[in-house]
Structure formats: structure tokens, C-alpha cells
Amino acid sequence: MESRIQENLSRQQRALVLLAELLDEEFSYLKSGKPQDVSRIEISIQELLRQLAMERVSLRSQVQSIVPGAKRVREILDSVPVEEGDALRDLLLKLDGLEQLCARQAAKNQNLVLALFDQSRKLLNFLQEKIQPKGTAYSAKGRMARASNAPTLVSGRL
Secondary structure (H helix, E strand, C coil), rough: CHHHHHHHHHHHHHHHHHHHHHHHHHHHHHCCCHHHHHHHHHCCCCCCCHHHHHHHHHHHHHHHHHHHCCCCCHHHHHCCCHHHHHHHHHHHHHHHHHCCCCCCHHHHHHHHHHHHHHHHHHHHHHHCCCCCCCEEECCCCCEEEEEECCCCCCCCCC
């Protein structure tokens, strides 16, 4: 049973390495302004996260089969042989480091996305201000009319 837990943790480790690479790639696409590529890579990231979550659910059931009521691998380390316990501790340490790496990269990506969103919103507001008529404009009858900044309903005949 411990070997199955070790295999599960190894799969999670490889998945986190892949996740780190995907997050780096997403960051490069964000920096270069390629939204279609960002969308494609984001789908891959979401699928990988779904698979990681399924692995963790499977791991929890394996842990509970060894020690009923246990929820984490760390809770069963004392009940497994020393060599296997050391291997599991080593894998858990590597997983923690990879999770931290992925979390830092995801935070960088989030900050860049929010900055790009804010930049786009400000540019859109600026353009909307510039195209709105200032002061007066021609009415439907060809006379000068006062422009309204508020949205209104237009009614008339064609």
C-alpha cells in the first residue's frame, strides 16, 4: 500500500513540474500580448489542476485505508517502515517546494493579468470620453442641440 502512495506522490510531483512549466509559458504569453495562446494554455492548466485534485482524493482514500481517520500522508509516517517513511518525507518535501514555486508563479501571472485589465479599462474609458460630443451637437432636425451624457431612448419614424 505504501508503494501506491509513493507512486501517487510521484505522479503529483511530475504534475506540479508540468504545472510550473505551463505557468511560465502562460506568463510569457501574457507579456507578449497573445490572448489566444493564453486561453489555450489556461485550458491545459485547468485540466491539469482537475487531474491533480483527483490524485489527491485518491491519495486520501489510500491514506485512510492504512490508518482510518487519517487525512494526510504526514499522519501515517510513523506507522510505515522507516525506509518508506523517509522516501515519503522526501517526496512530501519536494511537493511542498513545487507547490510554493507554482503559487509564486500563479501570483505573478495574476498581478500581470490585473495590470493588463486595469490598463485596458483605463484606455477604454479614455476613448469613450474622447468620442462623446462635448457641449452641443446637431439634432435630428438639423439644429444645434444640447448633448446629453446620460443614456436615453431614441424614438422616431423611418
